[in-house]
Amino acid sequence: MEVRVEKLRKEFERFPALHHVSLDIRSGELIALLGPSGSGKTTLLRLIAGLEAPTEGKIFFGEQDASYKSVQERNIGFVFQHYALFRHMTVLENVSFGLKIRPAKRRPEAAEIKKRAFELLELVQLSGLEKRYPAQLSGGQRQRVALARAMAVEPNVLLLDEPFGALDAQVRKDLRKWLREIHDQTGHTTVFVTHDQEEALELADRIVVMSQGRIEQVGTPDEVYDNPNSPFVFGFIGQSNCLKVRISNHEVWFEDRPIGVPAPGEREGEALLYFRPHDIQILDGCGGCMAGVVASSRRVAGTRHVEVDVGSGHNPVEIELPPERAAGIDRSRIAFRPTKWKIFRP
Amino acid sequence: MNTQTRKAWRIRQPSVIPGFGLALGVTLFWLVLVILIPLSGLLIRSSALGAANFWALATDPRTLNALRVSFGTAFAAALVNVIFGIVLAWVLVRYSFPGKRIIDAMVDLPFALPTAVAGIALTTLYAPNGWIGQWLTPLGIKVAFTPVGITIALIFIGLPFVVRTVQPIMEEIDREVEEAAATLGATRFQTISRVLLPGLTPAVLTGFALAFARGVGEYGSVIFIAGNLPYVSEIAPLLIVIRLEEFNYPAATAIAAVMLLISFMMLLVINLIQSWSRRRYGYGA
Numbered sequence: 036m037e038v039r040v041e042k043l044r045k046e047f048e049r050f051p052a053l054h055h056v057s058l059d060i061r062s063g064e065l066i067a068l069l070g071p072s073g074s075g076k077t078t079l080l081r082l083i084a085g086l087e088a089p090t091e092g093k094i095f096f097g098e099q100d101a102s103y104k105s106v107q108e109r110n111i112g113f114v115f116q117h118y119a120l121f122r123h124m125t126v127l128e129n130v131s132f133g134l135k136i137r138p139a140k141r142r143p144e145a146a147e148i149k150k151r152a153f154e155l156l157e158l159v160q161l162s163g164l165e166k167r168y169p170a171q172l173s174g175g176q177r178q179r180v181a182l183a184r185a186m187a188v189e190p191n192v193l194l195l196d197e198p199f200g201a202l203d204a205q206v207r208k209d210l211r212k213w214l215r216e217i218h219d220q221t222g223h224t225t226v227f228v229t230h231d232q233e234e235a236l237e238l239a240d241r242i243v244v245m246s247q248g249r250i251e252q253v254g255t256p257d258e259v260y261d262n263p264n265s266p267f268v269f270g271f272i273g274q275s276n277c278l279k280v281r282i283s284n285h286e287v288w289f290e291d292r293p294i295g296v297p298a299p300g301e302r303e304g305e306a307l308l309y310f311r312p313h314d315i316q317i318l319d320g321c322g323g324c325m326a327g328v329v330a331s332s333r334r335v336a337g338t339r340h341v342e343v344d345v346g347s348g349h350n351p352v353e354i355e356l357p358p359e360r361a362a363g364i365d366r367s368r369i370a371f372r373p374t375k376w377k378i379f380r381p
Numbered sequence: 382m383n384t385q386t387r388k389a390w391r392i393r394q395p396s397v398i399p400g401f402g403l404a405l406g407v408t409l410f411w412l413v414l415v416i417l418i419p420l421s422g423l424l425i426r427s428s429a430l431g432a433a434n435f436w437a438l439a440t441d442p443r444t445l446n447a448l449r450v451s452f453g454t455a456f457a458a459a460l461v462n463v464i465f466g467i468v469l470a471w472v473l474v475r476y477s478f479p480g481k482r483i484i485d486a487m488v489d490l491p492f493a494l495p496t497a498v499a500g501i502a503l504t505t506l507y508a509p510n511g512w513i514g515q516w517l518t519p520l521g522i523k524v525a526f527t528p529v530g531i532t533i534a535l536i537f538i539g540l541p542f543v544v545r546t547v548q549p550i551m552e553e554i555d556r557e558v559e560e561a562a563a564t565l566g567a568t569r570f571q572t573i574s575r576v577l578l579p580g581l582t583p584a585v586l587t588g589f590a591l592a593f594a595r596g597v598g599e600y601g602s603v604i605f606i607a608g609n610l611p612y613v614s615e616i617a618p619l620l621i622v623i624r625l626e627e628f629n630y631p632a633a634t635a636i637a638a639v640m641l642l643i644s645f646m647m648l649l650v651i652n653l654i655q656s657w658s659r660r661r662y663g664y665g666a
Binding site (some may be wrong): 084086106107110111112113115117119120121122123132133136137181184185187188 | 557558562563566568571575576582
């Protein structure tokens with residue numbers, strides 16, 4: 036089901052948490068709300084769920100205005116970071132809870148409920164554990180029970196609040212892949228909150244980047260990574276360098292010289308140059324490039340991250356090199372030039 | 382082969398926490414000194430009576446009635462305390478309001494107040510011409526000098542036990558669990574009855590057991606409000622004192638031994654239920 040959020044505003048005791056946020060979530064889409072803590076992403080998720088009431092604005096489920104419906108009426112599935120399983124119930128009882136408590140006229144037969152719970156347990160790969168209590172499961176298993184429980188009520192939309200936040204790195208990776216598979220099988224409209232950009236990039240169809248109660252950018256992982264529309268998005272997603280530069284004569288100048296980066300159509304004056312550590316080209320000589328002294332370097336997986344000191348008053352620039360290129364360059368001078376970049380005005 | 386692994390079982394497990402032997406020794410010594418020696422004295426005295434004699438004393442109608450009054454009122458009071466104790470703990474944990482700290486402190490007063498003072502105060506209130514009693518008398522309700530009065534005194538004495546055992550567990554309840562129930566469509570009532578209360582069961586049982594045990598043994602506050610009519614509102618502890626004053630030591634020991642036995646059985650059963658439900662809910666797992 037589509038979910039539409041219109042000019043949503045939320046204040047907590049006069050403290051604004053969301054400023055007029057609008058967002059269209061398409062049916063069957065897996066969408067990530069990404070942002071640092073305090074950016075309002077969890078607030079937005081809880082507003083969609085109905086766990087909070089908006090100060091202003093509207094939420095539509097399909098064509099229906101759900102703004103003033105209670106959580107119970109919205110029929111959503113919610114998965115919490117810390118699972119929130121019912122610890123006095125077995126896995127099976129947890130999963131069937133949502134169906135068992137329905138009023139008699141909407142409640143399926145007991146046998147039907149059981150059948151559906153078993154199907155869901157199979158879907159989340161927990162067959163055979165239905166008699167266990169949550170305390171007897173690992174973190175990853177608990178979160179899968181929580182997901183099965185949320186899906187049992189056939190929700191209009193599945194909402195996940197940092198679902199993998201409490202798990203260790205390896206389990207998190209497995210569950211990520213597995214969640215994508217489940218989503219492709221079931222086709223639930225799914226919104227998940229994360230502060231982990233890697234998770235968002237890997238998992239989501241579209242990413243909503245949020246900061247300070249506002250949406251900064253909405254787009255596919257490729258769009259937000261390759262075409263960030265603001266310094267915040269550039270800085271928040273992926274690694275990035277930011278340099279204070281000057282635009283003069285349709286060229287980018289760093290300190291007193293052009294660095295070989297054209298800037299056609301840009302206004303003259305102060306600017307900020309953003310580029311990623313891997314979008315650079317190492318040069319031998321230097322007639323129009325950046326140069327600096329290698330301050331330090333460290334190995335990160337298949338590449339070497341080199342920190343280059345480009346002059347006092349500037350942050351050191353980080354660039355990525357293949358390890359063999361980086362061997363023995365410590366404390367020597369290095370010349371480079373960005374191959375892809377973005378210019379923002381301060 | 383390692384000889385140690387061949388042993389079927391060992392009490393002592395290698396552990397980073399030292400002093401198991403010493404701690405167990407002190408514990409056992411203390412239990413024996415403080416609880417076991419006095420109680421076994423009681424059992425030895427009553428076993429000296431001989432079975433037939435003991436049975437006759439224990440099944441004396443006056444004794445049986447006193448036991449029934451004691452256990453019945455303690456049970457009723459513990460039940461009432463469970464209900465209102467849960468509500469009180471809920472209010473203290475969930476809401477903030479002016480005077481909350483004062484109410485929180487007041488809950489402990491029955492612990493501190495001399496029980497006789499409580500008994501006299503309650504008697505004054507519930508006597509036919511007392512503040513509350515004068516309104517109940519025209520309705521035909523007699524509280525003071527009946528088992529109802531005893532129950533009220535025991536409710537007063539036992540309330541803090543339930544509140545203080547349930548309160549910390551309630552504070553631990555995760556807000557998210559309630560929200561999870563709501564997102565699954567549970568009404569407020571279903572959330573409380575099917576999610577929150579079952580999780581509190583072990584704590585509620587502990588509170589019930591404590592309030593009940595305290596009620597069975599209570600003496601000071603009850604004797605003022607009970608009226609102490611034999612066969613009607615005479616509690617077992619009072620009957621023991623009466624027998625002692627008559628220098629009828631065998632009868633006193635027999636009643637005490639029966640009380641001890643019943644109490645022990647009931648507490649044991651409650652403890653078993655409790656450990657079963659704790660295991661189930663994964664506490665201490």
